[in-house]
Amino acid sequence: MLRPLIVLCIIVSQCAVADVSVPKLISDHMVLQRDITIPIWGYADDGESVLVKLNGKPIGHSIGNKGKWQISLPAQAASGPHQLDIIANNRLTIKDVYFGDVWLASGQSNMELPMRRVAEDYPADIADADYPLIRQFKIPQIYNFKTPQEDFASGSWSPVTQDNISDVSAVALYFAKALYKHNGVAIGILNNALGGSPVEAWMSEEALQKFPESLAEGIRFRDDELIATITAADKAKDGRWYTELNKKDQGLVASTPWYSPELDDSEWDKFTIPGKRLLTEGENFNGVWWFRKTITLTAEQVANANTLRLGRIVDADEAYINGIKVGNTTYQYPPRRYSIPNDLLKEGQNTLAVRVIANSGRSEFVADKPYWLGTDQQHINIAGDWKVKTAAVMPPLAGGTFIRWKPMGLYNGLTAPLTHLPIKGVIWFQGESNVGQWHDYHTKFSTMIQDWRTKWGQGDFPFIFAQLANFMEKQAKPIDSAWAQLRQAQSQTLSEPNTAMAVTIDIGEWNDIHPTNKKTVGKRLALAARALALGEDVVYQGPEVASIQVQNNDLLLGFKHIADGLVLKSTDDHSFAIAGADGHFEWANAALINDKIRLSSPNIKQPVRVRYAWGDNPDAALYNSEQLPAVPFDEKVSTNPL
Incomplete structure (x- = not known):
């Protein structure tokens, strides 16, 4: 018979062994990247033995060290469903696991925008929503300025069905559908987007070292008391304004409401x-x-x-x-x-x-x-x-402080926990919130891409982004445009290796910063993914200006990525503009001649600069034979190839 003290020691010893756990990403229905070694990791007491099995076969053993454990799962071909068992003091079973392609879908509202916001335009796609091998993990939108997070507070993988399609990113869904229908490989979407977010919010502390003002702003919000004070002040300010508004509103306080x-x-x-x-x-x-x-x-x-x-x-x-x-x-x-x-x-x-x-x-x-x-x-x-x-x-309602958009907060809280999970690549739709700071967007965006690749440690994985769509009212005369400048900065980012840009200058809406045509965006991103990520010989880029020649007072423009030829859908719109030495732009007459564009204007002699689709909401008439739109540009005239 055991003495009470010995029994107590046994009980204490057993109670001291904590259950092994895994991060939220490792859960039922998850998609793991095919054809690459995958870390499977979690949390355990020091010295605790952890065994991992795939479909009942042992694949790795680990000992808890500094509160963590990890094994390496050998590369697997696209396949499923599989079952992972994690066996220690307790047993965890992860069901319905597939190996396929995992894509990080990030950016701001045009990437975040869920299917329910575009349901009116795509009723048939909502009605046939049954894509069990397309799965989304929606990242909780909890920022952190102090340190990169190891895990999320919540989250789970969800196959796309009638029950949840309304919450799936529309761009990411159409991207995933295009790829899945092409090769039948399971697609995992890491939905990592937040409306209104500037690029600085997605940059790590290391990436922000080049931008001391942004870094200082992010560090400032490591102060919990400051955040609480600002949040309370904004809430009180808004509360006072709306309370006063409701008191004044004759439509509410009248004896017969309006x-x-x-x-x-x-x-x-x-x-x-x-x-x-x-x-x-x-x-x-x-x-x-x-x-x-x-x-x-x-x-x-x-x-x-x-x-x-x-x-x-x-x-x-x-x-x-x-x-x-x-x-x-x-x-x-x-x-x-x-x-x-x-x-x-x-x-x-x-x-x-x-x-x-x-x-x-x-x-x-x-x-x-x-x-x-x-x-x-x-x-x-x-x-x-x-x-x-x-x-x-009422007097104007003073603006608030959008703390969630401050530098590094979204990287630490939303992106950092993802860097442990291998991915196929990134699709990105962002830039609207940086239009006012277009001058340094190229540098910041490129720095972010480089840093993300470093954090994942997978080399130059594909990074495919959507260029800003056309927006706001059309202009009668050629004008300077911050939106056009931001698009130019995005184009410049193509200097980063293994990047591609989906041009959306033709599918925006003048009256909506959130155009509903997300299907075309997703399909164009998927074309680029087939080229960059799957190595296919497929046309995925629209025409890009390659040479500008002067012929008397006309310009002759040559293009690359024309596929089987250029298509000029209109010759009497305002797609092209040229300027003389005084810098004043005039609309140019455009003609398609032997897969080149000839430009002229009776008001411009000796043109020195040319623009295409340059404006907030410009005309955009130039395509290639694959119906992909040309890249907007602003270039100096040269007799040499660009």
């Missing part, structure tokens, strides 16, 4: 939706204005109406039908799509009311967006005449 069907709005002004609030030069508007419209519906229309579409609104809104709130959006970018509860609409007259909050000095219902009531297949247009009345005027 969303009520009983309200008499006969004396209200008229307003045409879509449209902007008209302001005199230098004037701003911050506050609330209300909109109302009465529509008459038949019984059939009532039975077939389940959605209210209010386009896009600057800045925030609340929508009501017959006095009942049906939805709200707190900032300007998302599309307004609100579900209509059953039995809310009625045969005969129905009242629509929209409360719009302006906090940035302007307000509008954005043009060229859908405004209707009904279903996607059949609906009633509600654009046109509405009634409007201002309910409150």
